[in-house]
Amino acid sequence: MRFVNGSRSEGADLLDSLADALHDPMLVFDAGLRVLYANDAAFQLVARLHGATPAPLDVVGAWHPDLVSPAALAVAATEGEWVGEVSLPAMSEAHPIALRVQLVALRSAGEARYGFVARDVSADHARRDELSNRNAELKEAYRKLKGAQEQLIQSEKLASIGQLAAGVAHEINNPIGYVHSNLGTLADYSRHLLTLIGTYEEALRSPGPAATAEIAELRRRFDIDFVVDDLPALLSESREGIERVRKIVQDLKDFSRSDRGDGWVVADIHRGLDSTLNIVWNEIKYKGQIVKSFGDLPAIECLPSELNQVFMNILMNAAQAISDQGIITISTGSDGGHVWVAIGDDGEGIPETNLLRIFDPFFTTKPVGKGTGLGLAISYGIVAKHNGRIDVTSTPGQGSMFRIVLPVKQPAAPAAE
Structure with a gap:
């Protein structure tokens, strides 16, 4: 010392x-x-x-x-x-x-x-324990919030399907109607052909002028030449109708399912767009002509069902923005490690004052009962979860354009699930 x-x-x-x-x-x-x-x-x-x-x-x-x-x-x-x-x-x-x-x-x-x-250092330990407890509480709150968000997305998805139910039923009823009619005609054709076959069998056992005359009469009465021409067409038309119904039902199934727990998959964006168009077709076919300009896209890592919900929301908004008849454009392309989907319309457009709020939850300019104000807000969240973005341009009286940009591959840990 x-x-x-x-x-x-x-x-x-x-x-x-x-x-x-x-x-x-x-x-x-x-x-x-x-x-x-x-x-x-x-x-x-x-x-x-x-x-x-x-x-x-x-x-x-x-x-x-x-x-x-x-x-x-x-x-x-x-x-x-x-x-x-x-x-x-x-x-x-x-x-x-x-x-x-x-x-x-x-x-x-x-x-x-x-x-x-x-x-x-007891106080330090107490603070550390308190922070640990608060962190655990935050994780639990985040888990509950995540679950609520997923439920909200699923609810909005099912609500969209509910709004489309009448149109989807119409799209299914049309092919079912003519398939049902074709089945009645096919039943008559089958009965006539079986009768004719039975007459041929009798003629083989007892050939003669009377048998030949009876066969000729049956062919005339049943118009067998027309049946032979019409039957393949009826079968083909019925098959197309059933395939149309099967496609709508499959698209509805794919759209309404929840991606929760399914994980991220590599999917084709064009298939998702076509599937979504198939679901909303009855809602937009009376409003506008669809013009597609699809580029050469790589498959991307995504949650397909959720992206289809984004496409549906924007397509439905485009149709509702057209007061009479117009054009809805769907374009796709790629740029480096990203792909983009642009959906535009020549409808009434969005005023500048509303353009800044269109992604706000519950903001809507639609009449009561026509929209929840959650569609674009949820779409924005889904695209953000995919580490992408939505850009919007609009001119009142001329139309709007929504451009969705998505990465081809997600980061090592996509927005956590």
């Missing part, structure tokens, strides 16, 4: 005063754990541990049996220092006292001495 000015006695008194002023407990003890010095903070610590100040406090173990472990002392003796944490139960406190301890080997007149300095 060096004293720059003043005597050793004065320096020792000053150091003693400084040690007592510190908030950190300090002890000095010898190799036999006999306490040689303790500051005021050390006595305050022992009072907290025991509920009172025990006596005598001549050895470290009397302060607390776990205050200095043999292992810590051994490390300090061999390496000169041990730093670590100890947790000590306190009689008067609900939680253990956590101490950050520095144990230092000292030398005095050739004898081993040890210095013990501790800092109470």
